[in-house]
Amino acid sequence: MVKSLYNLDKRKNDWSTAEWIVDRMFAEMLQAVPMIGNGQRNIRVLEPTPGEGAMLSHLKVKFALWDGIVYKAAKGDFFDMPVQKVDVAFVNPPFTPTKYMMEIMGRVFSFEPKVVVAVMPWLALVNSTRRMQNFIDKGMSKVIALPRRAFSGGRVQTCIVVIREGHTGSVVLETIV
Numbered sequence: 001m002v003k004s005l006y007n008l009d010k011r012k013n014d015w016s017t018a019e020w021i022v023d024r025m026f027a028e029m030l031q032a033v034p035m036i037g038n039g040q041r042n043i044r045v046l047e048p049t050p051g052e053g054a055m056l057s058h059l060k061v062k063f064a065l066w067d068g069i070v071y072k073a074a075k076g077d078f079f080d081m082p083v084q085k086v087d088v089a090f091v092n093p094p095f096t097p098t099k100y101m102m103e104i105m106g107r108v109f110s111f112e113p114k115v116v117v118a119v120m121p122w123l124a125l126v127n128s129t130r131r132m133q134n135f136i137d138k139g140m141s142k143v144i145a146l147p148r149r150a151f152s153g154g155r156v157q158t159c160i161v162v163i164r165e166g167h168t169g170s171v172v173l174e175t176i177v
């Protein structure tokens with residue numbers, strides 16, 4: 001049983017995802033799951049840790065042209081949200097402690113999304129072989145290094161990680177300056 005830090009975490013800064021980052025995450029999702037761009041209906045979109053809801057509201061604008069979008073955003077603690085199938089997951093989880101972030105990521109995968117687009121600390125990815133291997137095994141297809149301005153006032157180097165169900169090829173590295 002995971003000890004949730006939800007109530008503890010709510011007292012800290014929200015570190016909301018800026019619209020330009022959500023733009024890029026959305027574009028990556030469309031590239032990763034072309035059938036969504038080709039008019040797939042009834043797309044279930046998971047946002048496990050909405051906080052003040054910034055990423056979710058940006059997503060609602062971007063998905064506005066699509067029919068039948070069903071938002072599955074945690075209403076409270078994500079660990080209390082029943083596991084259910086979704087198509088895509090957009091994630092900007094709490095970054096610390098890393099173990100807690102990884103527990104949230106692990107639970108996201110139990111919702112069986114076809115694609116996960118997540119913002120996370122660069123170090124969380126590269127400073128553990130086991131963690132890196134875990135993301136590769138899950139289908140990591142791209143990592144986009146984000147600039148420091150991504151989270152104003154923050155000191156953590158961040159990146160966008162794209163994970164596609166079934167992807168086994170190489171991992172593309174891109175940077176935004």
Ligand SMILES: C[S@@+](CC[C@H](N)C(=O)[O-])C[C@H]1O[C@@H](n2cnc3c(N)ncnc32)[C@H](O)[C@@H]1O
Nearest residue numbers: 006009015016017049051054055077078092094
């Ligand atoms: C980095 S912020 C990002 C907020 C939002 N996802 C966004 O991108 O704008 C992470 C958020 O996760 C929330 N959080 C932490 N633990 C959680 C949990 N167990 N369930 C739901 N939300 C949680 C925090 O309160 C915080 O608002």
